[in-house]
Amino acid sequence: xxxxxxxxxxxxxxxxxxxxxxxxxxxxxxxxxxxxxxxxxxxxxxxxxxxxxxxxxxxxxxxxxxxxxxxxxxxxxxxxxxxxxxxxxxxxxxxxxxxxxxxxxxxxxxxxxxxxxxxxxxxxxxxxxxxxxxxxxxxxxxxxxxxxxxxxxxxxxxxxxxxxxxxxxxxxxxxxxxxxxxxxxxxxxxxxxxxxxxxxxxxxxxxxxxxxxxxxxxxxxxxxxxxxxxxxxxxxxxxxxxxxxxxxxxxxxxxxxxxxxxxxxxxxxxxxxxxxxxxxxxxxxxxxxxxxxxxxxxxxxxxxxxxxxxxxxxxxxxxxxxxxxxxxxxxxxxxxxxxxxxxxxxxxxxxxxxxxxxxxxxxxxxxxxxxxxxxxxxxxxxxxxxxxxxxxxxxxxxxxxxxxxxxxxxxxxxxxxxxxxxxxxxxxxxxxxxxxxxxxxxxxxxxxxxxxxxxxxxxxxxxxxxxxxxxxxxxxxxxxxxxxxxxxxxxxxxxxxxxxxxxxxxxxxxxxxxxxxxxxxxxxxxxxxxxxxxxxxxxxxxxxxxxxxxxxxxxxxxxxxxxxxxxxxxxxxxxxxxxxxxxxxxxxxxxxxxxxxxxxxxxxxxxxxxxxxxxxxxx
Amino acid sequence: xxxxxxxxxxxxxxxxxxxxxxxxxxxxxxxxxxxxxxxxxxxxxxxxxxxxxxxxxxxxxxxxxxxxxxxxxxxxxxxxxxxxxxxxxxxxxxxxxxxxxxxxxxxxxxxxxxxxxxxxxxxxxxxxxxxxxxxxxxxxxxxxxxxxxxxxxxxxxxxxxxxxxxxxxxxxxxxxxxxxxxxxxxxxxxxxxxxxxxxxxxxxxxxxxxxxxxxxxxxxxxxxxxxxxxxxxxxxxxxxxxxxxxxxxxxxxxxxxxxxxxxxxxxxxxxxxxxxxxxxxxxxxxxxxxxxxxxxxxxxxxxxxxxxxxxxxxxxxxxxxxxxxxxxxxxxxxxxxxxxxx
Ligand SMILES: Cc1ncc(C[n+]2csc(CCOP(=O)(O)OP(=O)(O)O)c2C)c(N)n1
Ligand code: SF4
Numbered sequence: 038x039x040x041x042x043x044x045x046x047x048x049x050x051x052x053x054x055x056x057x058x059x060x061x062x063x064x065x066x067x068x069x070x071x072x073x074x075x076x077x078x079x080x081x082x083x084x085x086x087x088x089x090x091x092x093x094x095x096x097x098x099x100x101x102x103x104x105x106x107x108x109x110x111x112x113x114x115x116x117x118x119x120x121x122x123x124x125x126x127x128x129x130x131x132x133x134x135x136x137x138x139x140x141x142x143x144x145x146x147x148x149x150x151x152x153x154x155x156x157x158x159x160x161x162x163x164x165x166x167x168x169x170x171x172x173x174x175x176x177x178x179x180x181x182x183x184x185x186x187x188x189x190x191x192x193x194x195x196x197x198x199x200x201x202x203x204x205x206x207x208x209x210x211x212x213x214x215x216x217x218x219x220x221x222x223x224x225x226x227x228x229x230x231x232x233x234x235x236x237x238x239x240x241x242x243x244x245x246x247x248x249x250x251x252x253x254x255x256x257x258x259x260x261x262x263x264x265x266x267x268x269x270x271x272x273x274x275x276x277x278x279x280x281x282x283x284x285x286x287x288x289x290x291x292x293x294x295x296x297x298x299x300x301x302x303x304x305x306x307x308x309x310x311x312x313x314x315x316x317x318x319x320x321x322x323x324x325x326x327x328x329x330x331x332x333x334x335x336x337x338x339x340x341x342x343x344x345x346x347x348x349x350x351x352x353x354x355x356x357x358x359x360x361x362x363x364x365x366x367x368x369x370x371x372x373x374x375x376x377x378x379x380x381x382x383x384x385x386x387x388x389x390x391x392x393x394x395x396x397x398x399x400x401x402x403x404x405x406x407x408x409x410x411x412x413x414x415x416x417x418x419x420x421x422x423x424x425x426x427x428x429x430x431x432x433x434x435x436x437x438x439x440x441x442x443x444x445x446x447x448x449x450x451x452x453x454x455x456x457x458x459x460x461x462x463x464x465x466x467x468x469x470x471x472x473x474x475x476x477x478x479x480x481x482x483x484x485x486x487x488x489x490x491x492x493x494x495x496x497x498x499x500x501x502x503x504x505x506x507x508x509x510x511x512x513x514x515x516x517x518x519x520x521x522x523x524x525x526x527x528x529x530x531x532x533x534x535x536x537x538x539x540x541x542x543x544x545x546x547x548x549x550x551x552x553x554x555x556x557x558x559x560x561x562x563x564x565x566x567x568x569x570x571x572x573x574x575x576x577x578x579x580x581x582x583x584x585x586x587x588x589x590x591x592x593x594x595x596x597x598x599x600x601x602x603x604x605x606x607x608x609x610x611x612x613x614x615x616x617x618x619x620x621x622x623x624x625x626x627x628x629x630x631x632x633x634x635x636x637x638x639x640x641x642x643x644x645x646x647x648x649x650x651x652x653x654x655x656x
Numbered sequence: 657x658x659x660x661x662x663x664x665x666x667x668x669x670x671x672x673x674x675x676x677x678x679x680x681x682x683x684x685x686x687x688x689x690x691x692x693x694x695x696x697x698x699x700x701x702x703x704x705x706x707x708x709x710x711x712x713x714x715x716x717x718x719x720x721x722x723x724x725x726x727x728x729x730x731x732x733x734x735x736x737x738x739x740x741x742x743x744x745x746x747x748x749x750x751x752x753x754x755x756x757x758x759x760x761x762x763x764x765x766x767x768x769x770x771x772x773x774x775x776x777x778x779x780x781x782x783x784x785x786x787x788x789x790x791x792x793x794x795x796x797x798x799x800x801x802x803x804x805x806x807x808x809x810x811x812x813x814x815x816x817x818x819x820x821x822x823x824x825x826x827x828x829x830x831x832x833x834x835x836x837x838x839x840x841x842x843x844x845x846x847x848x849x850x851x852x853x854x855x856x857x858x859x860x861x862x863x864x865x866x867x868x869x870x871x872x873x874x875x876x877x878x879x880x881x882x883x884x885x886x887x888x889x890x891x892x893x894x895x896x897x898x899x900x901x902x903x904x905x906x907x908x909x910x911x912x913x914x915x916x917x918x919x920x921x922x923x924x925x926x927x928x929x930x931x932x933x934x935x936x937x938x939x940x941x942x943x944x945x946x947x948x949x950x951x952x953x954x955x956x957x958x959x960x961x962x963x964x965x966x967x968x969x970x971x972x973x974x975x976x977x978x979x980x981x982x983x984x985x986x987x988x989x990x991x992x993x994x995x996x997x998x
Pocket of ligand 1: 754786
């Protein structure tokens with residue numbers, strides 16, 4: 038049969054505009070690595086893409102159980118890709134538990150690749166199956182490819198000299214090889230990558246490569262009537278690309294932002310899922326003058342960053358919701374003493390511990406309102422992994438120019454997901470150098486820039502500017518402690534006005550997709566960008582009158598936003614919370630906006646947003 | 657700090673601000689402030705290179721009265737702010753000031769970590785065994801049975817000893833002083849400032865309003881000489897109105913005991929000689945509370961260790977000198993890149 042296929046013209050691959058593939062297996066099966074490799078190969082093949090690593094909450098869940106299933110999803114295509122995809126076109130299930138958990142996400146008619154080698158009685162029982170789904174009619178709605186991947190992997194690596202356990206570990210590479218064939222991917226970078234990674238253990242590298250090649254070969258030689266797919270290259274903005282996760286882009290953006298402010302950056306943090314990756318990334322950037330400090334808790338992390346800002350650096354702290362809650366009192370102090378501080382909040386689901394590995398956008402209230410007393414701050418939100426870079430730079434600019442804390446909202450999805458990133462040229466970014474106060478004449482620490490209302494920043498160590506600051510209310514005219522009623526009124530209003538002034542330095546709100554007025558505006562923020570913009574685009578292609586507005590500056594809001602929104606008959610606000618931006622927009626602009634709210638720990642699906650838009654337009 | 661300064665030497669007065677001091681008349685904090693201003697002048701310090709960082713409490717008002725840089729922060733967290741300040745600018749001479757509530761209740765965690773990291777700064781804990789600012793509730797150093805608004809029947813908490821805590825936390829310098837002892841306090845502050853690493857200084861401070869006379873057992877004029885031992889490196893632990901009391905180690909019980917030189921065949925040679933580098937001795941001295949044994953005052957412990965901020969900066973400098981990628985554009989282009997479109 039092999040000979041026959043070689044002589045005949047190879048069957049033409051099916052052409053797809055885009056495809057969603059999900060790799061799912063046990064935590065120990067190496068699904069994240071497999072997904073990462075496939076992402077690299079797909080990027081190199083010229084597709085646009087978005088990924089979604091979906092980890093179990095448990096560090097080491099018992100093997101074969103449903104709560105130990107680890108998955109990696111990628112959406113790639115010949116067009117602009119904005120989400121990690123709705124229903125999967127292809128699901129790889131490495132064991133019964135993965136099938137049990139993930140099957141509901143596979144579209145009817147979708148391709149299901151199953152390692153039959155793991156479908157033994159024990160694993161089926163652990164996954165909660167009464168009978169083997171391969172034997173009954175359970176999978177009739179799908180195109181099922183059953184392969185004994187375990188056995189074929191053992192066969193492929195039998196000469197490697199590896200133990201049985203180590204040999205079986207290569208089955209993810211076998212699977213990857215097969216999926217590479219399925220989508221016509223080049224194996225070379227993966228082979229090179231494996232050789233580099235296991236330079237000290239060449240036998241492991243070679244075994245993995247053998248498995249990869251074997252998986253690929255099976256695809257090429259097995260079924261003539263199953264030709265594989267072809268996803269043409271996407272039309273993307275020309276330039277040099279790499280993939281970037283939100284955590285990486287944030288780390289780069291913060292460090293670049295501090296360098297544009299021309300002061301060193303200090304990062305104080307305490308580990309918490311899913312914010313820890315930022316700490317890990319910045320800890321590797323010491324050569325850029327970044328100081329990282331793993332504090333004893335979130336409070337100390339925020340306080341140390343404020344201390345560094347007091348001493349003349351750009352203090353940055355990061356956490357997730359529960360940790361940010363602990364930082365709140367310190368943030369209030371930074372507001373009161375008017376020092377720059379960036380608080381990165383990589384949001385996660387639920388109150389308190391909630392669902393640490395799942396995503397949500399429910400810390401908007403916490404950022405905009407969540408402090409004691411009248412204590413306004415700036416709040417920014419990133420929309421995608423790559424966007425974290427730009428938002429981080431903007432946070433650095435505002436924090437230093439306005440002497441204020443700035444919240445930077447990311448979320449678990451943005452933080453972990455990766456996307457192709459058109460690498461910016463850092464040299465083209467405008468500097469916003471900090472000018473420390475040095476003039477001793479008439480100095481007091483709460484002297485203000487008349488335009489921005491930002492106070493003077495005098496570095497300890499400067500002769501003649503010795504001063505004391507603290508949380509206690511200060512006199513507007515001297516900076517000394519003051520309890521007079523009129524003064525507190527004035528200082529409160531000044532702090533409020535200072536933050537309002539930030540709006541004068543931010544771009545007007547634009548319309549992402551669609552018209553600047555019309556029947557319906559869909560207003561989003563943060564990581565819902567992908568599904569919302571795709572849904573709006575899809576419906577506009579059908580001729581519906583709907584536009585997408587995506588807000589980066591959550592507080593203060595862009596100056597023109599109220600007027601812009603008043604140009605639409607209806608406003609719909611999709612959020613992964615119960616309606617937080619919605620409340621702000623209603624309060625600020627007295628508009629009858631409606632919410633579309635999903636609090637499931639999972640990103641919106643495009644179809645969900647589309648359905649809500651149709652409802653809204655029809656009602 | 658500014659070892660060679662060309663400027664005229666400042667006087668104690670130069671370290672006072674024009675702000676009205678707002679402690680209760682007779683509060684021990686006044687004396688501590690005076691001792692600090694004198695210590696600054698004695699050391700030839702400048703006003704611009706010193707930073708006082710405090711938490712919240714009466715004691716924590718201290719920075720407003722020092723004509724240096726100062727940051728009055730939030731309750732208990734001053735050590736964390738100070739760590740950020742020192743890491744950002746190791747040239748600053750950083751002082752942390754707080755009360756027993758500030759540093760041993762809400763802030764005990766931060767205190768422990770600043771000490772064990774050995775950040776080069778001075779922690780001054782003004783211990784009045786009470787919460788002053790919030791009007792007299794008992795504190796973690798209050799003795800059992802302390803009656804206060806929140807413990808009308810007497811407290812049942814067992815108190816903590818500040819110096820013992822600091823020693824356990826890994827402090828590399830520990831000293832104890834009394835607010836009223838103007839002869840000793842400036843010297844203690846100076847020794848703390850000169851120590852490279854985290855210096856912990858407990859100052860026993862009288863809160864005249866809520867805990868007046870709590871230290872009388874060993875500070876009253878008629879008992880002071882017999883109930884206090886001022887320790888000095890290389891000198892025997894000797895004290896007393898007649899200069900004949902001493903501290904000896906009982907080898908059977910491995911505990912300290914009070915002896916009288918000249919009685920029961922005890923000679924000066926039997927007494928312990930203070931060695932500030934002896935950790936075990938420091939622990940025993942710290943635990944003496946003025947009741948069974950006199951209270952130990954002066955530098956109880958001092959050992960030289962590498963400082964935290966130096967280690968952090970060494971790593972940063974090493975990273976800078978060995979880094980292959982030193983500009984952002986190169987950094988962003990690391991790993992797999994590809995050219996698309998065009
Ligand atoms: C977060 C927080 N909790 C509580 C308080 C109230 N508070 C202020 S000072 C203080 C205790 C002060 O006692 P201590 O540290 O011994 O200092 P002293 O006033 O005796 O000098 C308390 C409980 C506060 N300011 N902040
Ligand atoms: S309450 Fe006590 S500690 Fe506070 S100022 Fe008055 S005397 Fe001093």
